Amino acid sequence: MTPVAPTxxxxxxxxxxxxxxxxxxxxxxxxxSALSLIITLLALAGLYLMLYAPFxxxxxxxxxxxxxxxxxxxxxxxxxxxxxxxxxxxNHQWHVGVAxxxxxxxxxxxxxxxxxxxxxxxxxxxxEPMNTQQVGMVLFQxxxxxxxxxxxxxxxxxxxxxxxAKKRV
Amino acid sequence: xxxxxxxxxxxxxxxLFxxxxxxxxxxxxxxxILMSIELILNAVNLNLVAFSxxxxxxxxxxxxxxxxxxxxxxxxxxxxxxxxxxNKETVNxxxxxxxxx
Numbered sequence: 001m002t003p004v005a006p007t008x009x010x011x012x013x014x015x016x017x018x019x020x021x022x023x024x025x026x027x028x029x030x031x032x033s034a035l036s037l038i039i040t041l042l043a044l045a046g047l048y049l050m051l052y053a054p055f056x057x058x059x060x061x062x063x064x065x066x067x068x069x070x071x072x073x074x075x076x077x078x079x080x081x082x083x084x085x086x087x088x089x090x091n092h093q094w095h096v097g098v099a100x101x102x103x104x105x106x107x108x109x110x111x112x113x114x115x116x117x118x119x120x121x122x123x124x125x126x127x128e129p130m131n132t133q134q135v136g137m138v139l140f141q142x143x144x145x146x147x148x149x150x151x152x153x154x155x156x157x158x159x160x161x162x163x164x165a166k167k168r169v
Numbered sequence: 170x171x172x173x174x175x176x177x178x179x180x181x182x183x184x185l186f187x188x189x190x191x192x193x194x195x196x197x198x199x200x201x202i203l204m205s206i207e208l209i210l211n212a213v214n215l216n217l218v219a220f221s222x223x224x225x226x227x228x229x230x231x232x233x234x235x236x237x238x239x240x241x242x243x244x245x246x247x248x249x250x251x252x253x254x255x256n257k258e259t260v261n262x263x264x265x266x267x268x269x270x
Contacts, residue, residue: 006172006173007172009172010177014181017181018181018184018188020241021184021185021208024201024204024205024208025188025189025192025201026206030198030201032202033201033204037207040185040208040211041211044207044211044215046215047181047215050173051178051222052222053218053221053232055233056214056229056232056236057255059233059236060214060236063236063240064207064211064239068207068240071243071244071247072247076200077217078193078254079251079254080260081258081259087261088197089197090195090196091197091262091263094195097194097195099186101190101191102187104190105183105184106250108183108186109180109183112180116176119174131229134226135226135230138227139233143230143234150234150237153237153238153241154237155243156240157240157244157245160244161244161247162248164245164248164251164252165248165251165252167255
């Protein structure tokens, strides 16, 4: 009997992700957009789990949905004015924007359809039982310099954000 | 139904990328534009992790670095929004026209 659970979960999670993304760009209230983005991020974490990447899924939930989106919601609470919700949602060139986006999407789908023969039907690598350990080994052996540069980047971002957001005395 | 291969994940990532791009071009609220940029970054992450399944772990490591970069960029971008909002009391991106002729 063919397994039906991976197919069902893939279509369910990808539908939730795409629907959440469409809600992000179409809601008038930015708080609703932020909550829809959280739903999209959680669906993407589920898709990472299906791709046998549990560490990236955990990092996505903790950092992205639990850190970055909370920061977004704080800033929305700081800059949300009621008058902005009564104006237009889309700007004047939304026709051209949607047309250009759909043209880009058509080009991407054309490239995927033309080159679909180069992907092996079954994924080659077996699922790893020790994914977190192996990601840690790769991070600290092959990618040690980008790891340290990333921490330096975070320090620069913290200092920059504090300097820009504090009151001028 | 066909078994779920790499191409399915790439199509989902392309859809998220297109929706994020349309959100950046079309919306007026600058916080929603930043959230659409996060959508684009997540589409790229999905692409990387999908390809990492076929090859080695480099895709997942790069995805972790992208998440870190997205955090830093969101913090700095939101700091800029707060600083601008303090001066001009608007989050409409059409009103950021101090350098216009």
